[in-house]
Amino acid sequence: MFTVGRGGPAADTGKPSYSAGVIEYRTPAELEEMRPAGRFVADVLTALADEAKVGSNLLDLDALAHDMIKKRGAESCYIDYHPSFGAMPFGKVLCISVNDAVLHGLPHDYDLADGDLVSFDFAASVDGWVADSALTVIVGEPRPADQRLIEITNEALAAGIAQARSGNRLGDVSAAIGAVAKQNRLKVNLEFGGHGVGHTMHGDPHVPNNGRRGKGLPLRPGLVLAVEPWFLHTTDRIYTDPDGWTLRSVDGSRGAHAEHTVAITESDPIILTARD
Incomplete structure (x- = not known):
């Protein structure tokens, strides 16, 4: 359970959003415009978690997300996505990572089996604004170690979000995530983490899943971040x-992944992708 509030943004100043270098800040009115994207992404992830059962095929789950995108009039952030680390355009609308896969899982013809650990990562654009979120579920009979890994990952997400406040620094968010990992003797990979979100899925700043308190970018109202911890049972190498x-x-150990799109305000952070 998250301990941060979901209060609304401060009163609109009427000023347009602006950037400091490549870091973009949104007005309170623009944060309100981002809420539908957050709600839609949350709804898709909720539907996927409900549909993930023993025997569910990964391609059918991707088709479900595709159908929801079409009905909503939204746009996929993944299907044409081709960064430098991708071998080709992604071609699907949803990342599904199973067991020892933890990130960027490409949906393929696989039926989920009893005990599978499944991470869904989904981002979409609604009316020009993007939201990005992820969750991990267990299909069928759970392994206690997998349940605990999910709990730790969600605890790290909550800890990071709790530090996403005006007056703090980016290192406070990263350090809070890393502290949860350290307390549970988990290693942290710094290559992939959170990021800025706005009109595109991935923007500055990068949000590492470990860091130093009091260091890094000052957090200011209007900054929107995807806070994104992910851990593997026994390694940080992929x-x-x-x-x-x-x-x-690299060692076949299983992974868990959690993510929310979060807006920093004058008061409490807003979890734009909060699921009911």
């Missing part, structure tokens, strides 16, 4: 699957 996208643990 490799790219032959499919050119899916990132897997």
Whole structure:
């Protein structure tokens, strides 16, 4: 359970959003415009978690997300996505990472089996604004170690969000996530983490999942971040699957992933992708 509030933004100043270098800040009115994207992404993840059962096919789950995008009139952030680390355009609308896969899982013809650990990562644009979120579920009979890994990952997400406040620094968010990992003897990979969100899915700043308190970018109202912890049971090292996208643990250990799009305000952070 998150301990931060979901209060609304401060009164609108009427001034347009602006950037300091490549860091963009949104007006309170623009944060309100981002809420529908957050709600839609939350709804899709809720539907996917409900549909993830023993025997569910990954391609069918991707098709469900695709259908929801079409009905909403939204746009996929993934289907044409082709960063430098991707072998080709992603081609699907949803990342599904199973067991030893933890990030960028490319949906393929696989039926979920009893005990599978499944992470869904989904981002979409609604009316020009993007939201990005992820969750991890267990299909069928859970392994206690997997349940605990999910709990730790969600605890780290909550700890990071609690530090996403005006007056703090980016290092406070990262350090809070890293502290939860350290308390639970988990290693932290710094290559992939959170990021800025706005009109595009990935923007500055990068939000590492470990850091130093009091260091880094000062957090100011209007900054929107995807806070994104992910951990593996026994390693922080990953490799790219032959499919050119899916990132897997080097030792076969399982992973969990959690993410919310969060807006920094004058008061409490707003979790734009909060799920009911």
